[in-house]
Amino acid sequence: MKRLANWRLFSLFAIVALVLSGCGKPYLSTLTPAGEVADIQYDLMGLSTIIMVGVIIVVMLVFVIVFFRFRRKDDRIPKQVEGSHKLEIIWTVIPILLLLVLAVPTVSATFKLADVKTMDDKNSKAVVVNVRSHLYWWDFEYPKQKIVTSQELVVPTDEKVYFSLKSMDVKHSFWIPAVGGKLDTNTDNINKFWLEFDAEKSNEAGNLFYGKCAELCGPSHALMDFKVKAMSKDDFNAWVKDMQSVKAPEKAQTALAQQGQDIFNKSCIGCHAVTPENKMPETARIAPNLSNFGERSRVAGILDHNKEEVKNWIRNPETYKPGNTMTGKYPQMTEDQLNALAEYLMGLKVQD
Amino acid sequence: MHAEEKLTYETWPAEPEKSTLEAKNKFLGFWLFLGGETVLFASLFATYLSLKDKVPNTSQPLAKDLFELPLTFVATMLLLTSSLTSVYAIYHMKNFAFKKMMVWLGLTALLGFGFLGLEVYEFNHYVHLGHKFTSSAFGSAFYTLVGFHGAHVAFGLAWCLSLMFRNAKRGLNLYNAPKFYVFSLYWHFIDVVWVFIFTVVYLMGMVG
Amino acid sequence: MANQQLNSGNPRVDLEYRRRKSAEEMRYQVISFALMIFLTLVAFAAVAAKGFTAWFTIPFIVLLAAVQVVFQLFYFMHMSHKGHEAPTLFLFSGLFVGLVMIWAFSTIIWW
Amino acid sequence: MSTYAQKKGFGATLWDFLTTVDHKKIAILYLIAGGFFFLIGGIEAVFIRIQLAVPNNDFVSAGAFNEIITMHGTTMIFLAAMPLVFAFMNAVMPLQIGARDVAFPYVNALGFWLFFFGGIFLNLSWFLGGAPDAGWTSYASLAIHSKGHGVDFYVLGLQISGLGTLIGGINFLVTIINMRAPGMTYMRMPLFTWTTFVTSALILFAFPPLTVGLVLMMFDRLFGANFFEVAQGGNTVIWEHLFWIFGHPEVYILILPAFGIFSEIFAMFSRKRLFGYSSMVFATVLIGFLGFMVWAHHMFTTGLGPVANAIFAVATMAIGVPTGIKIFNWLFTMWGGSVKFTTPMHYAFAFIPTFVMGGVTGIMLASAAADYQYHDTYFVVAHFHYVIVGGVVLALLAGTHLYWPKMFGTMLNETMGKITFWTFFIGFHMTFFIQHFLGLWGMPRRVFTYLPGQGFETSNMISSIGAAFMSVGVIVLLINIIVTSVKNVRVGNDPWGDGRTLEWSIPSPPPFYNFKQLPLVRGLDAYWIEKMEGKKEMTPAEPLGDIHMPNSSFLPFTTSLGLFIAAFGAMYHVDDKGWALPVLFIGLLVTFGSMLLRSVKDDHGFHIHKEELMNEDDNKGVKA
């Protein structure tokens, strides 16, 4: 009876494991790596899993034999053995060897992933992004291109992109699961690392990856998502050009939008910039830059991208992201004002 | 031997601090406690070293602007000497010379008070120079490390005095002998910590 | 009892012997105190004499402090005496943990 | 004077427990208080699982969720697992080494009351404006940023209970070093005593960094200091280091006694001496030692640089070796033995594959470059519940069944015990196995909800159902305790029949002086040796004589109560409440007053005289 329950248990695991290893969305899961960093890490994960499964099998082997052979059947007193040097040497040395097999690639990968020499090289052409994390939103500055965007990171594929990370309030952590491991954005210092976005895999993922905050940072930590648009180098350059060409806020196209722009200029522009230039110092960029808001794929990083959600968000951000820093910083809006604002914001596009 | 036994000069054991099971336990337990205190102070030193001279703006004084040799030197001499006087006290304790022990303990306390007085003066002085507990991370770390030591001295003084008052009439016995001994261990430990404070905080602070 | 090995059967003789021994020890204590004062003086002097580089002075005064602490522990606190095995073990373990921490805080893992 | 062997009213019993300094009664106090906090932490866990059962759930709010996970982690680690471990240490260790009590009975009581008041203080936060919400790790930038008094409750409550743990640790160390029975050399100590010893040493060295960290945070939050205030030159990473220099040894503080309990169980119910005893001891010490050199593996993504990460990664992996030694020694203890599957043995047996799974994911986490992916995901949550629940909690449940007769004189029901085991064990794997995958698929930990369409739904549901199974197991255990306590069938010295160590050679529960005459220990598994020679009892090492016992005292209670009161004063002081400072001083006065009272009053304890002990014998003879 007991034996039966045990077997049922294990077959249950096996089935569950089989069925579910297919889950996990490709643009999100670490098990579908889409770039060099994620690949390195995936290989390490694979190697360690193989070793660990081996260890588990050996233990289970002895375990099962003990279970069947040495149950108490009579009142005999077994021989009191003290130990065995031979055996003990075996189970000391073999694990050491196994760990060495894991330690060597670990150390080499650790150094490889931390190699950011190119970044500090003034003459390099590598793309650098200054990531600044804020309570529940992300600010992305491209210092060489002199532009700023928020919430949606835009990167070229098939080349190393370098990141310089810092937090402006409390500690967060910058993570794009499918593309590579995370690095904390500290309040004290700048952390640096690189990622690479594979063109083919990006295509499969619809050029859109999920990014997340991975360090508890307050009530809305769970909602501090961002999106990554990976595009070919040419598209990226085009995007940069478009962004750079916007010197003044986009003109509103319709009357309603014009109305919205007026409201925006009165109530919102104190925090939100609508030009992509990085004129202000990073500490002054206290709310997401909205220059290309109309081209984004999420409102506030989490809501569907449509006018209704924009209005919902502005009406009461607190219900969507508890503890966010926008709540209460602007006057209550009427339905008409909300319509106007939504119209204006959705029209903010830099790419024609 | 029982703790309550009345003893004389002749029957007083060579190691009164360890002559009953309770005494042995107290002796060992206190040493272990000092092992823990070592880690405690190490944590404070580590914190201090990483926050040394970390101030928000240049108008605030740094270590090299604050510390002065003479004051630290006098404080050091007071505390070092008090370590010796407490050794004398224990010497007399082992010889069953209660009166002499009390005198030396009193001296120890006096020196301790002197040290504490200097520290109060010193802190007050720094505060006037703009080096406050709340003015910078450096300030917080400095006052916490040195203040923790100061609090240990203050606690030691209270301990010493209450031991002296409590036993003034009772004289020495195997119940209180370990208490005196353990107090002296504590006092030496405070001195050990101070040796590192004056070296790491003051002297290294002045070197830069 | 720890003092039993001293028993010669004649309490007076024992006592005399013990007193002499501890008086002698007290002399050592005073000598080590003098040395400690001396080490302190040297440390202060090294800092007062502004001539040395910090690269010399800092290791030097830390070394002096370490020596001085050894005096405190082994003479004033009798750590060299018998019956101090456990205290020694635990004090040094604590010291080890503390030093690892200080080492880590001040080298590889700071910016 | 002889307070034993008398039936007493409820008030008298209560007073007895409030003033007791007897290690066996303190053990019961730890068991009750720790068990109580385990239920609270468990209910919090159930709330977590309800909230996460479906996407976009609003069972609790985002803010409340953070409070719940923080309190779940903090309660489980500091107020449930540690005290329960302490319960068994107190109940069993002095008996195992043949001692009449611990070295400092008074301090033992003080340790308990400090823990208890610290725990109560922490949990009062629920009713006084909100619990701590910065995670059990309380990372500085968020903790300093956190509004209200939640984090203050965390800082002060842990400070008080941490003090209790520290003095408890010192007490155990001295007991083991100084109070072993004649013949009980270090290498004859039962393994549970050894793990108690190493654990206590870890406590001695690991708690001071936590104390310092908490002091710094308290100064920052309550007294205007700037340790973690970056604009003022502060540095938040200091907190991370101090916390983990404590935090990593802490997990070994929990697991080593669990290893100890299992070592006893394997040997007992296989009727074999522990395989490779000396290498087990060596491995225990080595794990303790290495435990202090790996803390930064929790900080791989903090950005310490590749050198530090590489060093700490390799050091961490090294811990797999001594742990493996233990696993195989346990397996080979059973090998060739005569294994009886009692309830404790169920737990011990199930522990092996479960803990190995948790341990090997630990090694995977130690691979720094890969940890950039695992860190702060459900993979880590799965890892540590596999080692903590699959290691520590299984050991505590096993220990409860194993030592219940020794502590209370009656057995828990075996059938119900096995029901608890199976529901808990199945529920456990359901809850946590799937979380490995959730983590790998990109689900971060500490999220109060997740959006639909990310592939997390089914697995979270399975996980939550598992938690329900675990609850059933725990409830069956509670019923078991009630039912068997009511029946109260008394048992003899060695109710399992396979006892090997000294605690099984004396009555259950033992008389308050434990051993009438200290036993003579002639080797490892002292009682087993005598049994094999056909004897029923230990050979005494001393003639029957007077026994010296400590007096009860109410002062441990008041000393701790004072700190409890003072903590409120310190906390509300920042709100400029007029009464705050006076309360602070009154609290401190109570504490220091109690300490002073203790030190000026001579307390020599009392003696049980030889004649009384002999009477005791006669009485027994009559009853039997």
Ligand code: HEA
């Ligand atoms: C009882 C508690 C306990 C125990 C015993 C362990 C044991 C181990 N832990 Fe775990 N750990 C935690 C509790 C525990 N841990 C907790 C609570 C956290 C999270 C804290 C938080 O962030 O909130 C954590 C987090 C944690 C991390 C950080 C992850 C992250 O946040 O990114 C790491 C990384 O290295 C780690 C590693 C290890 C290792 C290597 C062991 C080793 O000791 C395991 C050794 C055991 C084995 C390896 C199995 C048996 C061995 C063999 C059968 C021999 C052969 C084996 C091999 C050759 C591999 N743990």
Ligand code: HEA
């Ligand atoms: C000893 C430590 C310990 C133990 C035993 C547990 C036990 C459990 N833990 Fe947890 N856990 C932690 C330590 C522990 N945990 C820590 C340190 C964290 C990290 C916190 C942080 O991020 O800061 C954590 C976090 C954590 C999370 C992640 C939260 C998040 O990141 O968002 C989850 C989620 O599933 C979880 C679940 C559980 C479950 C289901 C159990 C179960 O095993 C619980 C089983 C117990 C019960 C089910 C008892 C219920 C009792 C009843 C129902 C009876 C009631 C009856 C009466 C009152 C009469 N725990």
Ligand SMILES: [Cu+2]
């Ligand atoms: Cu760890």
